[in-house]
């Protein structure tokens with residue numbers, strides 16, 4: 001995997017999102033530094049998924065801005081945001097058909113110049129382009145631990161392997177910013193540790209930024225450079241994992257202020 005991509009900063013500034021009387025995000029600001037692993041955490045209903053939906057163009061803000069380098073994202077359609085290099089995985093795996101290779105090639109479509117018709121006609125330059133894409137996709141499969149499963153139907157994979165397909169498919173878009181939605185939910189302890197290592201090695205190799213929503217606080221604290229904490233739609237804390245773990249506001253949000261124990265264990 002080659003490094004050296006030019007990764008812009010993501011700046012979320014004073015973002016508010018409302019749904020019929022409910023304020024899901026209330027003046028939220030945070031910055032994801034280029035090449036960092038940044039976690040977005042908070043109790044259920046804190047606004048994490050809403051933030052992801054704003055960043056990927058699914059929800060519109062009532063006010064505030066989201067800038068990725070020079071680009072303002074809040075008015076852009078999801079495909080335009082994807083084209084800027086922001087790729088997202090989902091909490092619930094949505095792949096069931098085709099092989100691992102087929103699913104990863106789907107993640108490639110935003111980068112494929114050849115349209116449907118020219119692909120169908122199998123013109124020589126298209127075949128060359130397809131071959132190059134397939135080589136890159138295989139490289140990404142190897143890198144994410146799916147090399148041996150490349151031609152295996154996704155329906156035959158374990159749950160843990162499918163989570164890796166989700167990650168690999170997002171990487172096939174060659175993102176500058178990867179949005180990971182609960183990448184270890186449903187995985188056992190060994191699979192969780194392995195996924196965390198893969199995400200870290202992807203970041204190290206590609207130099208991209210990672211914004212991760214995850215409930216496993218132990219894992220978040222080990223793998224993140226920076227953490228932003230939301231509660232009831234507000235940013236209540238932010239900083240390094242050490243700073244956030246010691247912050248009384250965070251402890252109160254998670255534990256109702258019943259103890260001053262550091263936040264570091266899995267919360268559900």
Ligand SMILES: Nc1ncnc2c1ncn2[C@@H]1O[C@H](COP(=O)(O)OP(=O)(O)OP(=O)(O)O)[C@@H](O)[C@H]1O
Pocket residue numbers: 019022023024042043044045046047048049050051
């Ligand atoms: N499309 C929507 N319509 C109405 N309310 C919504 C919508 N999406 C989210 N909300 C509300 O916004 C608030 C924040 O929800 P959100 O899903 O962003 O929280 P979360 O931190 O991702 O929670 P969880 O950890 O449970 O996934 C909640 O009160 C939720 O019910």
